[in-house]
Amino acid sequence: MRPRSRLVVALDDVSLERALELANLIPEADALKINYPLVLRHGLESVRKLSKLNTVICDFKVADIDNTNRLIAEAAFEAGAKALIAHAFVGSDALGACVDVANRFDAFIIAVVEMSHPGAVEHIQPRTDELVRTALKAGVGGFVAPGTRPERIAHVRKLVGNKLIFAPGIGTQGGSARDAVDAGADFVIVGRSIYGAKDPVGTARKIISEVKS
Numbered sequence: 001m002r003p004r005s006r007l008v009v010a011l012d013d014v015s016l017e018r019a020l021e022l023a024n025l026i027p028e029a030d031a032l033k034i035n036y037p038l039v040l041r042h043g044l045e046s047v048r049k050l051s052k053l054n055t056v057i058c059d060f061k062v063a064d065i066d067n068t069n070r071l072i073a074e075a076a077f078e079a080g081a082k083a084l085i086a087h088a089f090v091g092s093d094a095l096g097a098c099v100d101v102a103n104r105f106d107a108f109i110i111a112v113v114e115m116s117h118p119g120a121v122e123h124i125q126p127r128t129d130e131l132v133r134t135a136l137k138a139g140v141g142g143f144v145a146p147g148t149r150p151e152r153i154a155h156v157r158k159l160v161g162n163k164l165i166f167a168p169g170i171g172t173q174g175g176s177a178r179d180a181v182d183a184g185a186d187f188v189i190v191g192r193s194i195y196g197a198k199d200p201v202g203t204a205r206k207i208i209s210e211v212k213s
């Protein structure tokens with residue numbers, strides 16, 4: 001996955017019908033990120049349908065033993081996802097199980113090594129460096145770093161070389177798309193600020209022009 005517009009649209013609090021509509025309205029997005037809210041309501045059918053319109057990242061924050069991780073990854077990639085977000089804290093074997101499946105599908109794993117919400121500083125942030133090491137060892141292709149803390153994106157960038165960095169927390173959570181990209185993010189993940197806007201297409205275009213280098 002190469003950054004073009006750098007925009008990943010998170011489709012959380014929307015119906016499947018609206019998700020499909022937004023996917024059609026914003027073809028410039030580099031990817032669509034699907035999380036539990038959509039999949040729990042509409043099933044993997046949502047991944048199947050949306051993956052016909054754009055690259056789909058399944059944000060299932062996979063965090064289980066190796067065998068269960070493998071089964072979850074197979075379900076996501078069989079449905080058409082090109083990337084899957086997984087937690088690194090489960091260790092290199094369990095994360096590696098996701099990577100093995102991704103490799104079979106010509107897809108990749110994005111590891112969570114820090115998060116954008118305030119509570120992330122309590123337990124996750126103190127472990128970021130170790131989580132990055134585990135994820136690199138497991139062979140992931142990308143990382144989630146907090147769009148709300150550009151200095152932490154810059155820190156993760158130093159640790160991960162040229163791997164992809166995805167930054168959520170832009171807009172509603174307070175992060176700036178431009179600052180995240182300047183700090184080293186390849187992609188910004190934006191949900192509510194786009195799907196909750198009066199003019200989602202105009203908002204998406206504004207973000208894309210903001211991060212153009």
Ligand code: BMP
Nearest residue numbers: 010035115116168169172173190191192
């Ligand atoms: P919003 O732009 O509406 O805040 O949505 C952000 C999206 O990114 C949500 O799907 C959320 O679950 C996800 N996310 C996040 O906000 N912070 C993280 O650290 C990791 C995430 O996956």
